[in-house]
Amino acid sequence: MTTTTSRPTPPVSPTGQPQRDHRIGRERPMGGFELWMWLFMRISGILLVLLAVGHTLIMHVPDGGVSRIDFGFVASRWEYPFWRVWDWMLLSLALVHGVNGLRNITLDYVRRAGTRFAINMVFYVLGFAIFVLGTVVVLTFDVSKWPGVS
Amino acid sequence: MAIRARKSKDDYGSIYKGHEGQWSWMLHRITGVAVIFFLFAHVVDTSLVGWGPEAYNRVTAAYENVVIRLLELGLVVAVLYHGINGLKITLIDFFPSLVSRIRSVSLVFTSVFLVATIWVAIVMLQQVWDLYQLEEVVVGG
Numbered sequence: 001m002t003t004t005t006s007r008p009t010p011p012v013s014p015t016g017q018p019q020r021d022h023r024i025g026r027e028r029p030m031g032g033f034e035l036w037m038w039l040f041m042r043i044s045g046i047l048l049v050l051l052a053v054g055h056t057l058i059m060h061v062p063d064g065g066v067s068r069i070d071f072g073f074v075a076s077r078w079e080y081p082f083w084r085v086w087d088w089m090l091l092s093l094a095l096v097h098g099v100n101g102l103r104n105i106t107l108d109y110v111r112r113a114g115t116r117f118a119i120n121m122v123f124y125v126l127g128f129a130i131f132v133l134g135t136v137v138v139l140t141f142d143v144s145k146w147p148g149v150s
Numbered sequence: 151m152a153i154r155a156r157k158s159k160d161d162y163g164s165i166y167k168g169h170e171g172q173w174s175w176m177l178h179r180i181t182g183v184a185v186i187f188f189l190f191a192h193v194v195d196t197s198l199v200g201w202g203p204e205a206y207n208r209v210t211a212a213y214e215n216v217v218i219r220l221l222e223l224g225l226v227v228a229v230l231y232h233g234i235n236g237l238k239i240t241l242i243d244f245f246p247s248l249v250s251r252i253r254s255v256s257l258v259f260t261s262v263f264l265v266a267t268i269w270v271a272i273v274m275l276q277q278v279w280d281l282y283q284l285e286e287v288v289v290g291g
Binding site: 042046049052060061064065067069070071074075094095098099101126127130133134141145146 | 179182183185186189190193194196197199200202203206207210213214219222225226229230233234236237239240243244270273274277280281
């Protein structure tokens, strides 16, 4: 029997059907890289509830929501290293969490290994480029480059 | 095979093999995909702050319309759902004995999500309404 995924084969019942409790989610991987990613999704997920849900509520709920956001808003926010660290952690954790989520989905729906590899590579390259762009901007932003603007 | 033949369609729930959990599983995927694709775009638009006020303010001004604001409500609800449902998944994965009380656990998390969604929807729809009236004044005047 050949498998199309690198995922460990689930336990097989005497009838030959894979045994799985459908009341619970994705089965925990047996070990190695997949187990670490399984754990990462949960740990980063807990942190992202604070970082991502917090970020969206801060931006969209108080003081008329996003209509108050302009260059000056970002500039005064990024005067505080706290918000730069928050935004950079949100950027990196959400990207790895999201791209790994996309990888899990392609594992479920894209059967051919070559096609799956190609689709995943697009997400990895895109995710890495976005990570570099966001990191450079959040680290190098310097409001004194635009005198007179606050 | 023999066992499958004896089962009727009802044994598998409403569609294929799912129980109630299939809906939260499906919503978790859909909201997750929506949020990561938004994130790709959002990092690009926010990175324009590195090119100065003119570039950044031009982009944020483009977000100032009623349709985009309604889509943003959808985004916030998607983030809320994915986050709250993700906490449920994590809780059950780390405390598997809770599987026997999955219905109560789901009820608690769904209630938290619904309360949060109603609150956010009231606040954000009020903002959309204010913007709509502002737009009418601009167009009318």
